[in-house]
Amino acid sequence: MVTRDQAGSRRIQPVDFEELKKNDLLLIEDYIRELAPINKPRNLDDVCVVYGRFSSRSQKDESIDIQNEKAVAYARKHGLTLRPGQHLFADYAVSGDDLIGRHQLDALRRLARAGGFNKLLIKGVDRLSRRQWQSYMLLEEFASLGIEVHITGPQSYGLLDSTSAFIDGFFAMRERQKILSDTKNGLESAAWRGDNVGKIPYGFRKGRTGEMFVDEQQAAVVIRIFDYFAKSVTPQKIARILNSEGIPSPHGKQWAASQIFGNWASGNGMVRNVKYIGIAAYNITQQIKDPITGKRKKTVRPRSEWIMVRKPEWRIVSDDLWRKVMRRLKQIARPRKAEGAVTGAGEPSPLQSAPERRSEKSTLLFHDRYFCRCGSRMYSSFTTSKVRTLYCASAYEHGQCTRRTFTSSGYVEVEILRALRDDLLSDEAVELYRKTYAESLVAARENALRDRDNLAKEIEVLNRRIDRTWTDIVDADQSDPDMKRNYDTYRDQRDKLVAKLRSLRVPGKLPDFGPTAIAGFKQQIEDLILQVPFVERTTEDIELVAALRGIVRRVEIDRPCRSEGYQLVVETSLSGLPGSSSVAEPEARAIETETDEDNAPIHMIRRACPKPTKGRYANAERNERLAVLAARGHHTLSEDDWRTVAYVLIDYNKKDRRLLMDTALFALRTGQGLYTLPAPYNDKALANGVRDMVRKGFWARALKALEEIQSPAVAGLDTSRFADMQRLL
Secondary structure, X not given: OEEEOOOOOEEEOOOOHHHHHHOOOOOHHHHHHHHOOOOOOOOOOOEXXXXXXXXXXXXXXXXXXXXXXXXXXXXXXXXXEEOOOOOEEEEOOOOOOOOOOOHHHHHHHHHHHOOOOOEEEEXXXXXXXXXXXXXXHHHHHHHHOOXXXXXXXXXXXXXXXXXXXXXXXXXXXXXXXXXXXXXXXXXXXXXXXXXXXXXXXOOEEEOOOOOEEEOHHHHHHHHHHHHHHHOOOOHHHHHHHHHHOOOOOOOOOOOOHHHHHOOOOXXXXXXXXXXXXXXXXXXXXXXXXXXXXXXEEEEEOOHHHOEEEEOHHHOOOOHHHHHHHHHHHHHOOOOOOOOOOOOOOOOOOOOOOOOOOOOOOOOOOOOOOEEEOOOOXXXXXXXXOOOEEEEXXXXXHOOOOOOOOOEEHHXXXXXXXXXXXXXXXXXXXXXXXXXXXXXXXHHHHHHHHHHHHHHHHHHHHHHHHHHHHHHHHHHOOXXXXXXXXXXXXXXXXXXXXXXXXXXXEEEOOOOOOOXXXXXXXXXXXXXXXXXXXXXXXXHHHHHHHHHHHHHEEEEEEEOOOOOOOEEEEEEEOHHHOOOOOOOOOHHHOOOEEEXXXXXXXXXXXXXXXXXXXXXXXXXXXXXXXHHXXXXXXXXXXXXXXXXXXXXXXXHOOOOOHHHHHXXXXXXXXXXXXXXXXXXXXXXXXXXXXXXXXXXXXXXXXXXXHHHHOOOHHHOOOOOHHHHHHHHHO
């Protein structure tokens, strides 16, 4: 209350609260009680909790124990009581860069809002957060709840006030920036030295700090993976091959497609790792974190910030194979529509090749190699059967092609396989290929090897001169300018020769096109023709398909609407024959070694194909194969088998009973119909006789007798077809 005395001066008189209370002018105690936190328990003036954190996974749990011990000592010294039950809240191996993922800190904040303590002990402000604005937010939150924050050292000690919080937060931010800067500078220096920065990729083994060496055994697996992928073998199938052979993955477990192919967004995966071509890359991308969601987004840094150093001793994959894999990645790349771009029918966007579908149905033998006559890719889809059909993408997606006819891939694949068998692998074609390619390849290889040896000798001479000049400079106490000039000149000359040596291309060795290799591959194609539509089931099947895709580079299909047939133009090269690709020798990995397949002669095959009809795809080959088997007496009864069966069929009053049994066995073994068998089983009376024998139960008797003596003629034989026939008849 303000009053004035007799002189007119102002006097302040204190308010008598007791008098106010007695006169009921102000219930001051009730007023204060209304301002107090509702959930704040009584007698918590000295109850405290401890919060600890460490960020690096390389640190140990003892870091939290040390923080807790110092906090407990602080509480005892200042007469504070630790919260009964749980007094320690600790986040292990969690970064202080943000508040997301800090589960123990979240529990601490919930307890604070519930009034569970009123003093918090921490080692430093940076334990709450290394970002100053986040630390301020937490401190304001605790202050609003009436909670004191105490620092237990070592930089600060005691009750934390606003000034100390600002200073400690500033130094925490400064320390964070210093750690990040020192770490980045150290990694950049190591990258410029050519050291390995990051994990050791598969195919290498660790040396000293920053060093790694090629593991020859794993390097062979890396080359196989790249070769398979270049031949359009899917990562899932590559992983299946490696797992079936018992080859351990980089983590010592089963291979997965993600390890080979990686991820589109992050750009990782074995087939994208430039270390396999002898390049140490660093600072290519960066991760920017959203402060609200905590999610990280990978972006590409400016090219001026990239660090790329050549490491020839790291090379495992040749540049030729690397380029094929990069082309393959571009082909199957997911289409990215530019922002604001409008794609119309008049100007279609480039068509991308979709990855091969995983299915238990037929395999598209020449996946990603089918093109329409208009130049657009041909896509495949399944109908009601297990066979894929091919159609022009431009015709159905953009309406720019008039070839809107669907073509069964089975007929096309049979025709392509026939073309490979009859044309590409003929003796004349192989001999022509040897003359036009092998001779030039040998000459180019000899010249490249000679140039490589000469460059290596010149580099060795310059190295000796550099060493001798350096010794002279040291002995002369670095006082002769001519010696320094000579030293710099020798080094410049050596660096130029080393760069020339690295850019030298050495073609691979002469492919093996011997008669045995050609005959073996032709036989595989013969067998494959009879299996179309083909379903990959074994590792050998996958490797055969990969070999075919290595030979066939492009298939152009020209089938106009309402045409009786269609035209095939197949672009092939024997350089993709299995066993023809060369691998760099370990001692020559520092040199770029190529098979020169891009410059290999291309063999164009043009084939006029009839209109596809219903029925089997390879009737001609199948009939020829069946005729050979029948003429050689395959799938028939032996003399011992017949003696057993003759006794069982003694009541069956038919002529040629043995021929009837042979007819039945041949039909079951080959899967051919009874009325379409080759000679000597191509008599309609024999087909009717077999049906009669099955109907009357004599076939079942004979089969049981053969199974009792464990005859090879019925071993593993599927007789369900005749069992169904017997029920129907």
